[in-house]
Amino acid sequence: MTLNQMFDFTPVYIYIVAAVQLFIGFSLSFAIGQILPLRIREFMYYLFSFLFLFIPFLYEIATANVQSGMRSFLFYLALLITIFLFTKESFLKKLSLFFILIFFDGILEIVICSLYWKGICEKLFGLHYTPYINVPNQKVSTILIFFLPVALAEIAFNFLFPLLWKRYIRFIHLTTFVEMILLPVLCTNGFLIFLPELFGMTGWILLFFILFVLSLLFLHAVTQIPVI
Structure with missing residues (x-):
């Protein structure tokens, strides 16, 4: 039995992309938790942030759609709820940090995707980018080649963001x-x-x-x- 046969209602690549995006969200929560003082214990903060991010994850699985506007809304809403419930600081400071982190994360994603998809996927593998959500029969191996390296680079940047914040951005x-x-x-x-x-x-x-x-x-x- 193939992986796609095991998941009759939702293509397996949806599970892969949704899971990776869940961990991207968690890396954003981690960065925020390292910068802002917390109202609760660090372990509980990470636990609650992970649970809130499970809402957009379940939405993606239920709708088999990882690129809709509603998915993005739920994803960022989960992050905002985590920030405002479990961190200390003024409203403006929390909102500022959120948008600054999303801004740098988005710029990084655009740059990496452009370089990786054009410079590596097309040149080395001969794979031309097509949005994965519009290709229901896409192979799992192709999804991993396209999506996973970019996502891992984005996650790594989010974990390093607190260092950049303390040395440069906060000024x-x-x-x-x-x-x-x-x-x-x-x-x-x-x-x-x-x-x-x-x-x-x-x-x-x-x-x-x-x-x-x-x-x-x-x-x-x-x-x-x-x-x-």
Whole structure:
């Protein structure tokens, strides 16, 4: 019996991708827990963060979809709940750290994916990138070649992020930095797509309004750069 036959209702690659994304989320929680003071014991913080991240994991398994806007919404909501319930600091400090970490993590993912898929997968293996979610008969070996090395690099970066934060990033003016990164972060990670997915035309109106406000914040941050 093949692996795909063992999972009749959900292709096995969905389990692989969902599990890897679960650990990516946990690495983000780890980075936050190493930077912000905790309200509870460290072990309990990691346990609760893992349990909250199980919600988007179960959603991906139940829907057999790892790229929807709702999945992204649940993923980042789980991280935010963990931060605000179990860490100490001001609201702005928590939110700033969250968006800064997502920003650097997203930039890293884009760079690594571009270099790895174009420079290694296509040149060495002769594999041309196709989004795995749209290929239900994709081989497990191909998914691992495409997805696993990139994910491991992303996880490693998240575990090293507390060191970068303490030495360099924490000295940046947080308010201006967050205003500048909100727009690219929310536009590139698929988080806002859950609005039209869930609310239809009303969702598109909300999406337009949010992007308009984020654009104003971005422009305000740009005008502050000469002052800083």
